[in-house]
Amino acid sequence: MRLEPINLFDYEARARPLLSHNNWEFIEAGAMDEITTARNRSAFEDITLRPRFLIDATERKIATTVLGEAISFPVMISPTDGHGLAYSEAECATARGAGMSKTLMMCSTSSHCSLEEIAAAATGPLWFQLSHRGYGPTENLVQRAEAAGYKAIVLTIDAPIPTPKERDIRNRFVRPGEMGNFREFLKQTADTGDDVDPPNWEMPSAPPLTWQDLEWLRSLTNLPIVFKGVRTAEDARLALEHGANAIMVSTHGGRRMDTTMSSIEALPEIVTATAGRVEIYVDSGVRRGSDVLKALALGATAVSVGRPLYWGLAVNGAEGVHHMLELLREEFNRAMAYCGQNSVDDLEERLLNIPREWGPVRTENDIVERLPF
Ligand SMILES: Cc1cc2nc3c(=O)[nH]c(=O)nc-3n(C[C@H](O)[C@H](O)[C@H](O)COP(=O)(O)O)c2cc1C
Known part of the structure; x- marks a missing residue:
């Protein structure tokens, strides 16, 4: 009898023959030489844990909240497009x-199911990821997301061009x-015969959007806005100035710009720059429960x-x-126990050995001195 997958890499290996070659490659690919995609993994592997023993950590609290939403453990689903690439019922x-x-x-702007269909199928909280495709479509999407019960807008900032x-x-x-x-937008423009460039998968x-447009975006909704794709202290500070309610440190899985740092390497300077004023989330390369612990110990x-998810x-x-x-969840729980930790709220950097060559975390002052604004 064949064992069911016992880790995420098993899932990856099992999924491969089930998908068409081209769909598989689209999902797995990174930009250019895929250096950042690989680094997203290797940087997690370069951090080692400092386990602690003879501590009673039998009652472990791993539930937490994100922008006030309760989640049973600190792992969420990133927005990715077209889940129909992997399964017929797609995002639902x-x-x-x-x-x-x-x-x-x-939920990604570029989904196979509409945001309303996903909301009808969902039994947990949803945030709507916004890819700006013009002022009209953005206004339409944000208002629909709010009406459908989405709890936040996740604005992806790291994909300015295709x-x-x-x-x-x-x-x-x-x-x-x-x-x-x-679907509706395309139907409407077809009906009216308007000469509108219709949104498509590839090309905004x-x-x-630029920082100057954020006041306009803010005026469209009362929902909190999460800035996704922040990779530097400079942009983290600007995001705060422009009313970010949370920041997501992400390299887009290394799919957009190659040879940037990995997310987990970028995290410390962003945590320092934001000084606890907003929640920070991280994605890109998370595959093991110990990765979750490492990100939380660094301030996520x-x-x-x-x-x-595919x-x-x-x-x-x-x-x-x-x-x-x-x-x-199981792996994260085990990592907590091995580090003698009772609560996700207590994880600290002292649980980790950070590679020396990463250097000390830059202080707020170092960063401010280098900023042009
Ligand atoms: C196939 C695919 C499609 C994606 N589409 C989007 C998207 O539409 N919007 C977005 O903000 N990020 C998108 N991303 C990036 C993810 O949100 C996330 O940052 C990335 O997948 C995390 O890295 P990981 O795949 O190593 O976990 C996509 C990623 C993949 C793999």
């Missing part, structure tokens, strides 16, 4: 899987299916996973997403 199945694990799902990945160029990859969130049909409130979906739909998350 992912939402059910996340709900079974009592955690939060961030970045075709080299694997996809070689494969002449074309994304299957239509974008659920723009509008100039990217929670982490999220991207590619693994692996879970491909292997077993909503149940696969749920089981993939449960494996992470």
